[in-house]
Amino acid sequence: MLFLIIKRILLGFITLFIVSIITFVGTEVLPGDACTTYLERQAFGEQLEACYRRLGLNVPAYERYVSWALNAIQGDFGYSLSGEMPIKDVLGPRIKNSLVLASAAIFIGIPIALILGIITALWRDKLPDVAISTVTIFAMTIPEFISATLLILIIAIWLEWLPGIVIVPTDVSFLELLPNIILPVVAIAMIMTAHMARMVRSSVIQVMASEYVQMAILKGVPYWKMVFKHVLPNALLPAINVVALTIAWLLGGVVVTEVVFNYPGLGRLVIESISNRDLPTVQALAIILASIYVSINLLADLLTLMLNPRLKTLQIRK
């Protein structure tokens, strides 16, 4: 058990190590380096030399990787090119804002997804299922930027209920942020809820078809007692992993949503730093987003392991 946990954590670190190499090599191999891409036409002579010296690009690549990685572990990602600011300070408020957005979406999304998933599974192929499933399929297939744009068009422009675009500075207090984040949260929660509801639905349907549930029905266990005691605990366990993967997958979608709403989070920073050709910041973002992905997955695995006695003696995952 303990061995499995340690192995799982180690694997996570190995994955992150490879990610760091991929991002480093990626920015290294692609044409142009941080200085030439940033300075563009002025990339020659004195200015280029100064930039190289400032970023330490005049030493061999592997040495740079080692020092960058050592600093990154301590949370120091060096300086961004455009803002002349430590990347750490740029990232701080952005991470906070994105966290507010994501956690609000998760807190709203998970209960709704559970309820919808269970309803659609218990009334499978009946009217409630068909209606809800149609809506969830629409919500999960339509791109984030389309649902976000439609939300702005209908709620903010036609009905004029809420502001459509976030126009607050990066470091604003939570209460001031609140009315601004309702639409972005709805946009993200919608897709996430739809995904999770589908997973919960199929998980519950699978358990309902299992032999011990059939046995309980034959034994005459009251329907709702059976649902709550026998079906749900077993059905929701495998859903944890899938929910984690869904959340992690949405990291990409959050980028787009943040851009649509002009929300000052990590996602917009991704676009900004890439447009500004700020490769040190892009590297830092890649490693941070990958860490979030890896830790969410790790957390889900450990949670499943702890909640499921049967898995204690098995391999966690393939």
Add this chain to the structure above:
Amino acid sequence: MKLDNIYKEEKKSAFAKLSEIIITMASRPSGLIGLSILVFHIILAFISPYIAPHDFKAIDPTLMLQAPSAEYWFGTDDLGRDVFTRTILGGRTALTITFFGSLIALLWGGLLGIFCGLVGGKIDDVVMRIVDAFLSIPWILAMLLIVSLLGTSTEVLIPALGFFYGKGIVRVARAATHDVIAKDFIVSARARGHSNFSIIWNEIIPNVRDAILVEGAMRWSWMLLGFSSLSFLGFGVSPPTPDWGLMISNARGLMSFAYWAVIAPIVGLSSLIIGINLTADAFAKALGIDRSTKAPV
């Protein structure tokens, strides 16, 4: 003599099997809707240059932001271009790029997955760790980086998308290979002294093909989503090429005056993505593969 007959029956049924699959897909309402939408979009992509009523790049300042009329069915955009023309042309680039991208993804992802599943051991471990690492970088960040450094031409976008959406197929192909690898016919093929290549080609591919094809169909819709997100963010095809993602992002700023310029491409893109999704789902069900418990990775 008898063996010969069996062989002939197998051969003959290849086309029949395909039409059988399509009929099974169309027998479900969702499959029928998905197939019709997809076929409609594909036909439209082929014929739209010949039926487009206006020039897609003709800029006319006197016709800026006209509401829909008999002449301009979906109105005009901020440069006076006909939205109807641009909308029916808008799917061509997206469909072409994502179709060929999906093919590339299927090929390299499928083959690498089968290879890893068959060989196992150290090579498999190393490859899977690298695939895991790529999976944990958000797709949008990686795509944006490649596109912003290498450019947004079709020659860059197709392999880049094909590469990034293939990594998930590696896992599926590997898992499918693991399912068949211990079966008797593989063991006997090995005992007969067949090479790895022969085993992959003759024994494994026919058995894992369905699973990989279904995954590829699903990737197609995600790739379309990814590609249009790139266009929307300004990192996809370059103007004045008509493209839905680009059209939505351009018309978005003015949608309080001219909602038609944003609604038309939204309907085009959403219907195509939903069409591909429903088709892929029906395809999976027709082949008897359950995708419902899969996570979207």
